[in-house]
Amino acid sequence: MTTKTYAGIPEEHSKLGTANIVLIPVPYDGTSTWQKGADKGPEAFLEASENMELYDIETDSEVYKQGVFLADPITEGESPEAMVEAVHDTVKTYIKRNKFVTVIGGEHSISIGTIRAFNECYDNLTVLHIDAHADLREEYLGSRCNHACALYEASQKTNLVQVGIRSMDKAETYVMNTDKVFFAHEMVEDEFWMDKVIDLLGENVFITFDLDAFDPSILPATGTPEPGGMQWYETLEFLRRVFEEKNVVGFDLMELCPNQNHPSSNFVAAKLYYKMLSYKFLEEEDYGEDDHNYTHHLGDNLKFNKDEDYDN
Numbered sequence: 001m002t003t004k005t006y007a008g009i010p011e012e013h014s015k016l017g018t019a020n021i022v023l024i025p026v027p028y029d030g031t032s033t034w035q036k037g038a039d040k041g042p043e044a045f046l047e048a049s050e051n052m053e054l055y056d057i058e059t060d061s062e063v064y065k066q067g068v069f070l071a072d073p074i075t076e077g078e079s080p081e082a083m084v085e086a087v088h089d090t091v092k093t094y095i096k097r098n099k100f101v102t103v104i105g106g107e108h109s110i111s112i113g114t115i116r117a118f119n120e121c122y123d124n125l126t127v128l129h130i131d132a133h134a135d136l137r138e139e140y141l142g143s144r145c146n147h148a149c150a151l152y153e154a155s156q157k158t159n160l161v162q163v164g165i166r167s168m169d170k171a172e173t174y175v176m177n178t179d180k181v182f183f184a185h186e187m188v189e190d191e192f193w194m195d196k197v198i199d200l201l202g203e204n205v206f207i208t209f210d211l212d213a214f215d216p217s218i219l220p221a222t223g224t225p226e227p228g229g230m231q232w233y234e235t236l237e238f239l240r241r242v243f244e245e246k247n248v249v250g251f252d253l254m255e256l257c258p259n260q261n262h263p264s265s266n267f268v269a270a271k272l273y274y275k276m277l278s279y280k281f282l283e284e285e286d287y288g289e290d291d292h293n294y295t296h297h298l299g300d301n302l303k304f305n306k307d308e309d310y311d312n
């Protein structure tokens with residue numbers, strides 16, 4: 001990758017020691033079945049981020065000042081299982097360092113390792129899965145680490161709440177808990193869907209955001225676009241509420257599949273990422289610039305004593 005710091009931010013805000021946020025790029029696209037190219041997602045995302053203005057009007061904040069450390073990309077690609085394990089190890093390492101960990105993909109199977117790490121570190125984890133697809137197959141094309149299986153493990157081991165779903169296989173209906181699924185065709189007719197989702201979330205929430213949850217009219221550059229997706233402002237309103245009302249412990253943005261005919265998709269992903277950070281650290285902004293206690297809040301609900309496992 002050519003980028004040295006996230007969004008071209010000054011080096012003083014990009015150092016691991018002082019950054020509250022870690023961004024892990026995972027340029028992996030080993031099992032996608034239709035349009036290939038999600039492995040180019042992280043680089044396109046970073047390039048778009050460099051061209052983004054860093055003052056957020058809505059929150060009146062400059063969240064990059066929290067510090068964003070751009071981790072080395074995870075390039076393990078020997079097998080889907082090895083990739084998932086590498087992601088799991090890396091994510092867990094940074095969670096233990098008390099960072100707010102975020103991942104940019106890459107195909108959705110990467111999230112298996114990310115979610116496993118968060119679930120090991122937080123009690124009663126809720127996974128808020130925003131996606132066009134259910135991704136609940138136990139196994140697909142011979143692997144449990146296929147993108148079509150991205151949320152199966154989460155469905156068994158966490159409180160999984162799914163939002164924006166509009167494409168799935170009949171077999172997935174047997175795994176799916178429809179009490180915790182918000183189908184796109186129902187959301188458009190239900191003005192209270194956001195309240196209902198939030199009611200189902202526990203205190204600790206990891207958000208896995210497949211960019212194909214968006215309507216293809218605003219984000220066409222993804223591997224498997226589906227009509228009838230979420231719009232920009234409703235997505236932001238929803239996310240802001242989740243960040244304000246719950247302890248979001250981390251998130252990932254998956255399935256950006258850059259297409260030179262649709263470069264705006266890269267900017268949508270970049271802006272969404274920055275918005276989510278802005279919402280996460282909004283509370284901190286309210287405390288004023290002199291209060292640097294945020295790291296204290298970040299580790300609040302971790303299972304282990306963070307000093308104990310701090311190995312560096």
Ligand SMILES: [Mn+2]
Pocket residue numbers: 131132133210212213224255
């Ligand atoms: Mn999807």
